[in-house]
Amino acid sequence: MSIQLNPDAVKFAKQLIQDGKLKNDKGHWGQHNPDTSAENKFLDTHEIQEYSQWHLGLDKSKGEDTKGRYHFPYGDFKTVHRDGLIAAKERAAQQGYRDIEKAADELLQTLEKKAAQ
Template sequence: MSIELNPAAVKFAQRLIEEGKLKNDEGHWGQHNPNTKVENDYLDQHEIAEYGQWHLGLDMSKGEDIKGRYHFPYGDFQTVHRDGLIAAKERAAQQGYKDIEKAADELLQQLEKQVAS
């Protein structure tokens, strides 16, 4: 499985951070990461492309209309989470996806600057 960076998700996350739609949470991403029910409820009301914007990685071997195409979530379908970006960065580093790791790190830095200002 080869996962590529999702440029649309990066731009979407940048815009959300600029708009202040973020959570500078401390803790573990597992506490905030939407579960399957929340994901499915979101998909009942939104297009799969909107769902994809919440994920920094794309598995190009899967169809665009399949949830399994989207990897490295960073938010809760409302806000960008600091711990979500940290988790995405760490998992991407562990799995050797340097471009996703770099994008998550840059988004994390943007979020931290936004919080500090």
């Protein structure tokens, strides 16, 4: 499986942070990460393209209309979560996806600066 950086998701996350749609949470991402039910509920009322914007990684070997194509979630379909970015950064580092790790780190720094204002 070869996962690539999703530049549209990075751009979307930056805009959300700029708009103040963020959570500077210090909890565990497992507490905020949308489960399958929440993902399906989101997809009931949104296009897969909107779903993709909430994931920093793309597996282009999977179909565009499948959830399996999208990896490294960072938010809850409403806000960017600090702990989501940390989880994405750590998982990307462990799996050797340096571009995703770097993007998550840059977004994390942007979020923390915005939250401090």
